[in-house]
Each structure stands twice: as C-alpha cells, then as structure tokens.
Amino acid sequence: MRRTWGLYLFPIPALALYLAFFVLPAAQGLQYATTDWDGFSPGFNRVGADNLVRIATDDDQFANALGNNLTFLLAVVSGQTVLALGLAVLLAARSRGSTALRALFFLPTVLSSISVAFVWRFVYDPNLGLLHSLGVPGTFLGDEDTAILWVAVAQVWFHAGQMMVIFIAGINQIPAELHEAAHVDGAGRWQRFRFVTWPMLAPATALVVAYTTIQSFKAFDLILGLAGNPPRSSLDILSTRIYTTFANSQLGYAAAESVVFMVAIGVVTWLQGRAARIGAGR
C-alpha cells in the first residue's frame, strides 16, 4: 500500500485529545503532588516528596483507608466472582425462566449508585431496616470491624448481575462437544465444571476480576451514599479519603494521595496478572 504524509495527520485529533485530557491533567496532578497548594490560592510552596513521605509514614487516616480498600477489594472480588459465576452456570441454558431470572439479577446494575446506597441504608438500619425485621442482629454499618464488609455486600448485589452476563457469554462460547466428550468419558456434573467449564472460562474470569478490582477502588458514590460525607474511618476507602482531603483544601496533598492510589491500582492489577499466569501454568 502506498503511504503518504497525509496518513500521519489522521491520528492527530485523537492524540491531541489524549494529550489535552489525559497527559496534561496527569502531569499537572504529578506536579501538584509536590506542592502544598490549597486549591485556590495564587501561590504555593514546592515541598518535593514531603507529601509522599507523610502519606507513607505519618498518616493514620490514609493507612486506614488503604487497609479498608484492600479488605473491600478482597471481599468484593471473591464474593462477586463466585456469585456471578454461580448465577451464570445456573442460568446459562436458554429458557423463558432463565431469561427472566437473568433480567432480574441484572436489574440492580441499571440503578444509580446513590439509589442503591439509599436502599441499602434502610436495609441496614438497626431499628427500622429489613435485616432487623428479619431478625438479623447487629449494627451493620455502625460496627467498626465489619462495616466495610456490609458495604461489600451491597456492592456485590449491585454488580453481580453485570458480571453474570460476562460469564454467560463465556459459557455459551464453550464448544458443546467438549462437554459431550467429557460426559462420554464418565465425567459427572462437578467434574465437567471443574475440568471443562472452569478452564474455558479463564478469559472471562480475568475480565471479571480486573473489572471488579477497578470497581472496588472506585466505589466512591456508594460509600458516600451509605456513610455520608465525610465517611467515618471504618468506611473510608482511598477514593473517599482523596475527596475528603480535596474538600479540606489540601489539593497538593490530595494529588499526592492520588499518585499513591494510582500506584496501588497498578500493583494490584500486576499481582492479579501474575497470579493468573501462574494459575495458567505459564
């Protein structure tokens, strides 16, 4: 194919947008992270890596938010993946009943996060809530030790249907012959799932886990809806912590927290990639 100069002009609009809306803000964010800018004053001081050092060594609230976020991440990723997979296996067959149930389980996904938060606030109310009326004891969101796990339950309810759809698409792509061959070889239901369905769903699982991980870091609006603003320490995660710092007129420090947040997502994603490769024997 004959190439001309003109061809190189085509990426320019996309590159310009990328530079303007990604590279430039990211670079500014990095720069702000080295300042003590309050977000509105015309002046600021350059503090070098002081903000990052403070985050690492002398900020209990950030450390607490990081711990909460990792707990939340583990609970949501494991709970949502298992539930979505279970629902997908049960509802993969095409029938009117399964189609209706798929729609039912998918329904929460179309709601707004704030609506979901308000619904679950009442579910969890220790006096008037649904769980209370069902006889489940506890203060739920008021329990220092388990509050973040109750938020994880709401998050799983919110998004499991969406992940179920991804798993169903993956299940429907598995050639029927593989199941038939396993059946002929005497494999039972569990063995067919264990040795055929599950390995063939590896790409779908990787997608679900990666997407759920990112969702877990970004559960900002659900937390604020459930816990108020600013959330108490037992419900504070990284995104809400950054928002609180920003609201506290510490934009430079909030930018530094954002840098750590980005690194945390990168590390978790890398670890997941490594785990997936080890699991696949590569």
Place this chain on the structure above:
Amino acid sequence: MSNHVFSRRGLLKAAGLTGGAVALAACAGPGGEAAPRGSGAAGFDGPVEGELSFAHWRAEDKEVFDQVIASFTRKHPKVTVRQDISASADYQSTALTKIRGGGVGDAFTAFRGAQFANIASAGVWSDLTGQSLVDAYEPALITAGAGGGKQLGLPYQLVFNMPVTNPDLLATHGYANLPQDWDGFLGVLDGLRSKGVTPIAWPGGDSGNGGQLINSMVMNNAPADDAFARVEAGTLKVTDDWFLTTLRQYEQLKPYFQDGATGSANEAAMQLFATGKAAFLATGSYAAGPVRKLGARFPLGLYAPITVAAGQARYEGIFNATFILGVNANSSKRGAALAWLQHLSDPAVAGVYANGTSQHVTVKGVEYTNADLKAFAPWLTRKTLLAPRFQFNNLDIRTAVEEAAVKVVGGTKPEEAAEAAQRVVDQKR
C-alpha cells in the same frame, strides 16, 4: 515519493516529545488566573437585571425560596433568580470551586467556619461593610460573617444545634421540667427507658447530624469557649481530662440511645422521634420541619444536656448562625445580587422564609408565626454558646474528634478513642 516518510518508531518518538513538552507546559503550575475583582464595594451600583444564580444547599427550602423569588421579581421585573442547589455535604466540599469563577453563585451562601474562611482566603466575598442591609441584622449574630475587619457575609439562619424534645411524651412520664445537672438527666433517661420509651434517638451513623450532640456535651465541660479551636491549634488535647470526661459521659448515655445507634441514619432517628417512640432527637432545631413532614403532631421543645453538677453550668444551650449570605466578588451581576440580598434582609421577607422553613433568622424585627419557632423563641434570649464543632477548620480533625464519641458508644474505651483522635489531630494540624 518515498513510502517511508516516518517510521513507526519515529512517530512514537514525535508523540512522546510532544507529550513531554505538553507535560512541561502543564508544570507551569497553579495560579495564573485573573485575580478576583476584590472585596471592594465597587460594582454594587450595576443594573438590577439578568439571570441571577443563587447557590445554596437547602433543597428543603426550595419552595419557600420560590415564593421569595416571586416577590423579588415582582419588585425587579428585569431579574430572574435561579436556585443552584447542591446537597449540603457536596456543597461543603465543592462550593468554592464552583463559585470562584463567578459563573455560578452570583449570590451564594456558606457554612460557618472552614468554608467561610476558605472563601475569604480566595477573595470571593464582596465587602458588604457600610451597605444599608447590614443594619437589618442583629449585630451579635452576624459576627460569623466578619473577617479582617470587614462584613463579608451575613449569617441568615439561627439554629439551635441541641436536642429537640417531645414535651408531651416527657410530661406524660412525669418529666415536664427537665433537670439542670448530669445526674438528674441520667435519672430522666433511666425513668423513660423503664417505661418502654427510647430516651434518645441519635443518628450516630450520620457524621453531620450525629456530630451535633458533641456541642451540648462539651459546652460546660470545656475549659474555654474556643476549646476545639485550641485543640486544632495544639494548645489543648482531646486526651485532657475535660474531653475524657465528655467521652465517659457518652459511655453513660450508651444504654439510652436506640438500639444500634452507631449505625442509624438521620432519617431513621427522625422517624423514631416523629412517631413518638423517642423523647429526645439529638440533632438540632433544624429538624423541626422534616419531623413535621414525617407526621409529628406533638409540640416540640429544646433541651441541651447539662453535663455538670447543679449550679455549675455556664451555658444552657447551643446556637449557630449559619447559611452565610454573600455577593460573589467575581460576578458580573453584583448590583442584582446585592438587591437580592437586600430583599432577603427585609423583615417581612425574612419572616416568610423563617415561618416557611421553621428556622429562626438573624434579621431584626421578624414576626414568627410558626408554632415551632414560637416554642423555640425563649432560647433566643437564653445563655447559649456558639456551636463549638464549627470551630474546627480542618475536616479531618473534626471527624476524628467526633468519631471518638461514636467509637465510645460503639464499645471502645474512652482513653483509647481519645488517643486515636489525638494522634490524627497531631498528624493533621
């Protein structure tokens, strides 16, 4: 013509260099915006016309403001007023960012404390000193809108951030007169509980509303009226005796809150109170309107727990002057914005607002016709303290200190909760 004018690597290099250059340009840093027009009075003589943005957080007052706007536009037909309303928590976080450009909030409101101070630092308040509308307000109630010797804003609402009572329920159980000492108060709570009444509905799961109780709890315990400001400044500590005493008193209150109080939202606490199941609602007088909407038909009262022995109390209750009205120094419609504030400062108009929203105002000569406002009116002349929790300018510190009380109610030892809070104070000061 050659078909290899650029290699792929060359193109990537060019993109990288351009990106690097843009990144360096980005590092020019903050600032560089036009300075605000400043806090001078110039510009107030502009025309009273155009579409005015009024930024505030009181969604529950929208209908009453619509009435007030209608009377304003009858007086000034060339003006329309648009209410730009955000949820209160969001307003606290983002108002300054929204209004500093002047596109939103030609006239705006601010919370007392950190938000007022930040808006002042950013130079967004117009100086109202010397404007005739300032004379319409009770001087003692608008000090929260002053800074640097200037009257920058006008606190409009006068609220009592102390528990609301159900006097009928209390009287039914023999507590028509509430005690003025801690032991007496505990006795009332114990008596109510023994009769199957929830003594106190407290939204401990809602930081904004649940935090109000700390105002009453420290008003007579603190060694100084500005104790929380001193905590933030580092000259007092929350591990000191006065605050430990306060936390121990929270511990004593624990059996008298509704079950699972640390996980209760504000709506649920209000529901308990509005249905006559709880005798006290530990938030503030601003709950009167919402409680009425929930169907409460009983009269309302106010009462702040006295945390000391009889005769030792310095204060009877708590007030706060907030919803600070201001004119945006960066607005191109300052004349119209000032006219809007003048309209709100008219005692008749302020009366419409006050009676429609069940909130007292700081404007002089307002006639209160609302039954709840009449019931709360005696508190206008009692010995009340400006709400201490708004002395904090750092939200992290405020949250940590208030959360210490919630943790104690949740079962943490007062000493441990205080130490954890003090650690955050030390880190964030």
